[in-house]
Amino acid sequence: MSAPKSNLEILPRSVQVGLVFGLIALLAFPFVGSQFYMDMVTRMMIMAIFAMSLDLLQGVTGLVSLGHAAYFGLAGYALAFLTPQNEAVSLWWTLPVSVLASALAAFIIGIFVVRTHGIYFIMVTMAFAQMVFYLFFDNKALGGSDGLYINFKPSTAIAGMTLFDLDNKTTFYYFTLAFVIVVYLFLRRLLWSPFGRALAGIRVNEHRMRAVGFATFSYKLTAFTLAGGLAGLAGYLWGAQSGYINPELMGFHMSAHAIMMIILGGMGNFAGAVVGAFTFEYVLHAFKDLPTIELAGRSIHLGKHWQLWMGSFIVLVVLFAPRGLLGLFSLKSRRNIAANSTKASND
Amino acid sequence: MTELLLSAKELVKRFGGLAAVNQVSIDLYRGQIHAVIGPNGAGKSTLTNLLSGDLPLTSGQITLNGKDISKANPEQISKMGLGRSYQKTNVFLPFTVWDNVRLAAQSRESRKAWNPVHWFQNTRDSSRKTASNEAAKAAIALCKLESQTHTIASNMSHGEQRQLEIAMTLATQPQVLLLDEPLAGMGVAEAERMIELLHELKKDHAILLVEHDMDAVFALADRLTVMVNGQVIASDTPINIRSDAAVQAAYLGEDVTEGADHV
Numbered sequence: 001m002s003a004p005k006s007n008l009e010i011l012p013r014s015v016q017v018g019l020v021f022g023l024i025a026l027l028a029f030p031f032v033g034s035q036f037y038m039d040m041v042t043r044m045m046i047m048a049i050f051a052m053s054l055d056l057l058q059g060v061t062g063l064v065s066l067g068h069a070a071y072f073g074l075a076g077y078a079l080a081f082l083t084p085q086n087e088a089v090s091l092w093w094t095l096p097v098s099v100l101a102s103a104l105a106a107f108i109i110g111i112f113v114v115r116t117h118g119i120y121f122i123m124v125t126m127a128f129a130q131m132v133f134y135l136f137f138d139n140k141a142l143g144g145s146d147g148l149y150i151n152f153k154p155s156t157a158i159a160g161m162t163l164f165d166l167d168n169k170t171t172f173y174y175f176t177l178a179f180v181i182v183v184y185l186f187l188r189r190l191l192w193s194p195f196g197r198a199l200a201g202i203r204v205n206e207h208r209m210r211a212v213g214f215a216t217f218s219y220k221l222t223a224f225t226l227a228g229g230l231a232g233l234a235g236y237l238w239g240a241q242s243g244y245i246n247p248e249l250m251g252f253h254m255s256a257h258a259i260m261m262i263i264l265g266g267m268g269n270f271a272g273a274v275v276g277a278f279t280f281e282y283v284l285h286a287f288k289d290l291p292t293i294e295l296a297g298r299s300i301h302l303g304k305h306w307q308l309w310m311g312s313f314i315v316l317v318v319l320f321a322p323r324g325l326l327g328l329f330s331l332k333s334r335r336n337i338a339a340n341s342t343k344a345s346n347d
Numbered sequence: 348m349t350e351l352l353l354s355a356k357e358l359v360k361r362f363g364g365l366a367a368v369n370q371v372s373i374d375l376y377r378g379q380i381h382a383v384i385g386p387n388g389a390g391k392s393t394l395t396n397l398l399s400g401d402l403p404l405t406s407g408q409i410t411l412n413g414k415d416i417s418k419a420n421p422e423q424i425s426k427m428g429l430g431r432s433y434q435k436t437n438v439f440l441p442f443t444v445w446d447n448v449r450l451a452a453q454s455r456e457s458r459k460a461w462n463p464v465h466w467f468q469n470t471r472d473s474s475r476k477t478a479s480n481e482a483a484k485a486a487i488a489l490c491k492l493e494s495q496t497h498t499i500a501s502n503m504s505h506g507e508q509r510q511l512e513i514a515m516t517l518a519t520q521p522q523v524l525l526l527d528e529p530l531a532g533m534g535v536a537e538a539e540r541m542i543e544l545l546h547e548l549k550k551d552h553a554i555l556l557v558e559h560d561m562d563a564v565f566a567l568a569d570r571l572t573v574m575v576n577g578q579v580i581a582s583d584t585p586i587n588i589r590s591d592a593a594v595q596a597a598y599l600g601e602d603v604t605e606g607a608d609h610v
Contacts, residue, residue: 130550193468194460194479197450204439211399212519213425213454220460 008193009200009270014329019177019271026177030170039241044160044236044281045176051261051273053230055185058259060196061223062203063114066122066255067129068231070109071102073250073339076239077136078102080148091154099232105132106228107221114220116237117206119137129255137247147246150239166240176237179203180274187270199215199223200268264317266324275325349376352553353429353523358397358407359391367393369577371407375523375553378412380545382556382568382585390577391557392434395525398555400424401429411523425454430521432512434528434557440501444492444511445473445483447500452482452518482518490514490544506537513544524554530563565589573597 011019026045030038050072057063078098083089113124136142153166164171190196198219201209209216239245248254257280264277287309290302302309321328349494360368368390375381383391396402398409400421402501408417416424436550439447449470453460456479470589473480473496487493490510495503509529516524529545530538538560543565548554556562564571572582573594581594 032585041559052454189469190466192471194453194456194465194470196466197446197470198453198460200442201439204441205437208437209454210421211401211425211431211433212451213422214516215422219461 006325007038008266008272008323011269011271011326013324013328015023015271019274020331022274024179025056028123030173035169036124038169040281040285042169042173042176042241043101043238044242044278045173046234046260047281048180048274048277049090049237049257050231050234051265051277052183052187053227053234054228054258055074055262055267055270055273056190056199056223056230056232057257058262058268059273060191060203061199061220062206063220064122065224065257066252066259067125067127067226068227069252069254070129070191070250071106071228072235073136073247073256074105074132075099075102075235076245076249078152078232079154079239080143080245083150083152083154087152088152088155092155092158093234094154095236098236099229102232103229106231107225110221110224110228114217114224126252128251130252133247133250133252136250143246145247146267147244147248149244151243153240153243172241176241179233179237184270184274187230191270195219195222203268213280251338258284262316262324264314264324266326269326272324272326276328279325282304285311286309290300301347349378351375352377353398353409353411353555354403355398355409356407358394358409360393360397360402360405361405366577371574371577371579373555373572373579374581375555377522377551377553378549380534380549380554380556380567381570381572382558383563383572383574384558384561384564385574389574391574392527393577394574395431395527395555395557398525411578420584425519425521428522429525430516430519430523431525432509432516432527432529434531435504436501436508436512438508438512441499442489443497443499444503444514445496446470447511448492448514449473449479449483451484451515452479454513454519455479457480482520486514486518487518489547492539504537506533506535506541509533509537509541513541517548522552524548524552525544525557527557528553528559529556530558531559534607537564549562550584 020302027043029041054065057065075098078101079094082094082097089323098318100258109128113121113128115126137145153172156163156166164175166172166175191200198209198214201214202216202219235249238249261276261280262273263276265274266272266280284306287306288303290306290309291298292301317325351374354460355371355373356369358364358371371390371394373381373394385391393402397404400416400419402425404417408415408537411424411427411429412415413450414427416427419427434439439450442450458464474588487496492507492510492514495507500508503511513526515531529541533541535540542563545554556564568585570582571585571588573580573588574598580597581588581591584593
């Protein structure tokens with residue numbers, strides 16, 4: 001019997017230990033890293049939230065969306081619209097409103113797209129995202145191709161008292177890290193909840209799900225909405241951190257990057273999405289920094305062709321680690337499971 | 348008379364010009380196993396798919412517990428008390444036995460799992476007393492899969508996977524069971540276990556059994572319907588069917604030996 005592709009939903013001990021060390025490293029980083037690298041790691045963490053949100057669709061439910069960046073960008077735009085030209089706006093209501101805006105957009109678009117399957121789902125999600133992209137790209141009132149500036153970071157003041165200052169890079173770093181942890185723990189919990197099991201069942205065998213009595217449409221729509229909302233959270237943080245937002249953030253490339261991050265790390269367990277996001281962003285940075293070399297009398301700027309190196313890197317990972325980087329850790333534990341079940345059936 | 352649970356009248360299913368099922372009527376009663384036999388291509392599986400809603404009817408009418416389900420979809424029909432197994436094993440292969448059966452049972456919860464109230468429940472904790480857990484445990488026990496609770500389905504033998512599929516179906520607490528070749532490809536011991544289980548299930552279910560193993564069919568069935576080329580050529584008690592000349596000519600004679608090969 002050929003083993004079906006499982007998703008490493010139960011994390012091996014080695015991965016769990018690795019995640020704890022990763023968390024300790026992230027907690028300690030501001031004490032050793034420069035401001036530049038702190039900004040970079042903050043961006044990695046934001047991308048990790050974005051990748052996790054897509055993993056709920058792609059890795060857990062089996063819905064590969066090529067338009068997920070639309071919901072990322074929408075919340076960023078929401079923050080841009082809600083922030084006045086010359087003063088800060090409160091975090092406490094703009095964050096929920098922006099996230100809800102993305103979730104609402106995902107819900108409405110989801111009503112149309114989750115009816116479709118396979119390649120059609122991929123195409124329709126992309127089509128809707130392109131529509132959103134061009135709506136902003138071609139519309140001066142919405143910022144046009146240049147996008148919008150967010151001149152002030154959201155304020156955390158309650159009744160005149162500022163709880164923490166997001167203008168401080170270290171504070172923003174920990175603020176983002178807190179969200180990474182909360183979103184990760186929430187999604188891990190969700191994965192093993194009745195809802196998460198139903199989503200996994202839809203990925204594995206939607207036909208069987210219907211035959212045992214699940215109306216799968218509402219499950220997929222809920223997942224799509226939730227994933228859109230969480231992508232919105234990442235987009236809001238992106239807008240707040242970088243201070244500008246443009247249509248590129250909703251574009252095809254952004255959606256494709258998120259897919260690559262999940263494939264890189266390993267699908268369906270959220271830890272892979274985090275690992276994939278960090279690896280992708282780091283490797284991207286490294287490739288862009290490649291030097292110019294002299295070859296046969298011509299100078300070639302290797303860093304300029306980073307897409308080529310990135311493409312090759314992804315191909316190598318897919319070839320040698322088909323279940324992503326985390327999948328490499330699971331070989332041993334998978335053998336254990338097989339050995340145990342053989343033992344059980346012999347008993 | 349025992350209780351009539353499912354009644355199908357003059358079912359027709361056409362694929363283009365071909366009538367895969369043609370004017371087939373069948374009644375299923377609680378406490379009875381109604382076997383459908385016939386050569387390959389007779390329309391047995393198509394009939395099962397029509398009853399479960401997997402295929403839409405061309406014409407005809409099906410009632411389940413007195414309610415018309417002719418136009419209902421599979422999930423609605425499942426909810427109304429009909430459970431089925433498939434000719435080709437159809438379980439969630441990467442999941443453990445527990446996850447498979449518990450998930451099937453979960454479909455019966457009145458509050459939908461997409462309700463955020465459920466988002467923080469842990470399904471891995473089988474000791475919690477929820478309706479789904481209890482139904483799953485009962486179904487696993489009935490199919491004698493307790494020792495395999497934490498085995499991943501893809502690591503099980505073919506026969507065990509068939510048992511698992513029945514356990515999933517039972518976890519949805521159906522009144523009517525449609526079993527499409529539950530014995531196919533099973534070893535002797537596994538087949539015996541399955542036959543024992545079917546005897547047990549018969550007590551409070553109405554069962555439609557599509558099966559090629561003639562020994563099993565004559566051992567189990569209270570009623571037999573013989574299909575050839577999409578049509579019913581006979582429907583009677585097993586004893587009468589055995590002596591029916593038309594059935595002998597059309598099918599039974601040759602397939603009794605063929606059926607024996609399966610065992």
